[in-house]
Amino acid sequence: MDQNALIEKLKEVIKPYLEDETLLEKVDGDTHLIDDLHINSANLVDIILDAEDAFDIEIDDESAERMITVKEALAVISEKIEA
């Protein structure tokens, strides 16, 4: 899966947890999941679970901790897909 397809799929995973869906329009690699998208920490766990389902991967606790920005989330997802 190329990077564009990955980011689009990740946006779909994130979308249900946004109070303001228009924030997705500005998403790029540097977008911070909590500070920029205002996702709360409880929903961050939901997103990890939904990403596991969407990408058919398992995200361990250490990897989840690295998913701070969109770029870092994509790196973890790519890593798990390739594993």
Add this chain to the structure above:
Amino acid sequence: MIGTDLIDRRALPVMAVRRSQRYWNKVLSEAERPLARKALHRWAMWAAKESAYKLEARLDAARPFQPKRYTTLRLEERESGWHGLIRGVQGTYPVAWRLQADLMLALCWRAGDPAPRWKTSPRPTAQSPGLAVRSLMQQVVQDYFPDPHSWCLQAPRGGIPSVVQPNHSRSVPVSFSHHGTYVAVAWPAQLCL
């Protein structure tokens, strides 16, 4: 050093539908799971972890919240409220939960310090959570320092909220939380010393 986290209990039935055992396996360590003798205990542990994280974020603001880095060691129900102990990344802290009809508030503080004080309030729906917690904290501080020019409240986005007394070069960290239509603030007992 203090930390607090608020849960609007009216939101729990809706949140519980989405939170499966798989969700809780991401949040609670195996050692903690036996402490959850009822559903509300799980949320109590979640709130304790958040409050301990906020306390420790004062020492390392760059570190993201990872629930399993915080372990609830004890959770006891007493007449005065629920009390417990949580181990964080940098230490072990007392934690207390205050339960009201619609709310659960977790408070965490450094061992040896007095328990923090706290106040909750409903949030007008038109008011943003950020504004509502600032407004509530301002009400609290005015009780300690009636002269509005003797202090100010600093709450940088993503930073640590503090009550600052410029004339005394003094800054006291406080803690904010919001959930649903409620907000909470907590402050150290020694705020007015």
